[in-house]
Amino acid sequence: MSEEINWQTKLDEALAKAEQKDRPVLLDFFNPG
Amino acid sequence: MENFIPLRIGHDQEPYAAQFLVKWTPKLYVLDYKGTAHHDAMGFFPPDEFVAFLLLGQAKLAFHNDHLDEAQNLFDKLLQEAPASGSAPEAVYLQGVSGFKRSHEAEPLKEVYRRLKLEYPQTSWAQRGFPYWNL
DSSP states (O other): OOTTOOOBOOHHHHHHHHHHHTOOEEEEEEOOO | OTTSEEEEEETTOTTHHHHTTOOSSSEEEEEOTTOOEEEEEESOOOHHHHHHHHHHHHHHHHHHTTOHHHHHHHHHHHHHHOTTSTTHHHHHHHHHHHHHHHHOOSHHHHHHHHHHHHHOTTSHHHHHHGGGGGO
């Protein structure tokens, strides 16, 4: 996924933003290796 | 991606790893603002498949919330933009179910059977649509 994406890192903050902006959340569980 | 709030969490971060049964990565979910998962996938996607995954997730979220007009538009968009994607057969199936729920007519379900048999005959979704052949 491209680097310009402004990833949220906290679930509760992302959910609040989703409600505020009426958008779904794309949750990516990643493994930094 | 602009239609989503992107969230990245480490694969071993608790309590989320246990809550979402994360055992392998990449593992993706489409959530509503309450944190309910509406769509998920494991593994890497090429770009076109990723776009189709996102559209199907949006459409399923609308479908699960009975926003059937919105769901229908998103299923249509997916099938126009990514008809060869792995997400397309499920979109055909749910598009038909949405149509039935909106119209209470059998025709959208018959179309599910016809379209899946014709365009996606080797998928499990074609088998799931089989009972609608003689409605």
